[in-house]
Structures are given as C-alpha cells and as structure tokens.
Amino acid sequence: MKAHATTAHSDGGHDLPVLMNIEQVAEHLGVSVRHVRRLVAERRIPFVKWGHLLRFNPIEIGYWIQLQQTPAWSP
Numbered sequence: 001m002k003a004h005a006t007t008a009h010s011d012g013g014h015d016l017p018v019l020m021n022i023e024q025v026a027e028h029l030g031v032s033v034r035h036v037r038r039l040v041a042e043r044r045i046p047f048v049k050w051g052h053l054l055r056f057n058p059i060e061i062g063y064w065i066q067l068q069q070t071p072a073w074s075p
Helices: 021-031 033-041 058-068
Strands: 007-011 014-017 048-050 053-055
Touching: 021 033, 021 058
Parallel strands: none
Antiparallel strands: 007 014, 048 053
16 A cells, blocks of 8 residues: 555645555555664654654655665766
8 A cells, every 4th residue: 555645634724744654654665664663763764753653754755765866877
C-alpha cells in the first residue's frame, strides 16, 4: 500500500499532508522496517516523532529521495 501526499486536514487555509507510518515508508522505499528504524536512529531520514509514534511526511520523503540521487558519470 503506497501512501500519496493527499491532504486530509486544513489548518487555517494550509493543507496538511497525510503522514505515513514506518511500515508504509519501508514499503515505499523497498526496504525493511528495521532499516527505516536504523535511518531514523542515525537521523538520516526526515521524520516526525509524536509521543512514541514515528510518522513521515510523504513530501519530505520525496525531497529526501531526490537528495540521495547520485548523478550519472560520463567520461
């Protein structure tokens, strides 16, 4: 199940994205939940900590993925 950056709530005219849980992020990235937890522990992935819950903004995850890209090398 892939989450999309749809908006579910409005905050004074600002649309808020639906946050993803750790299982959704792991599936979206094609990695294990354990790997996502390691990225969080190392603070290598953007996340929201709300009490004991971890949530991820799909827009921020998209930007993070773009930052991880390595450009092609041409000789």
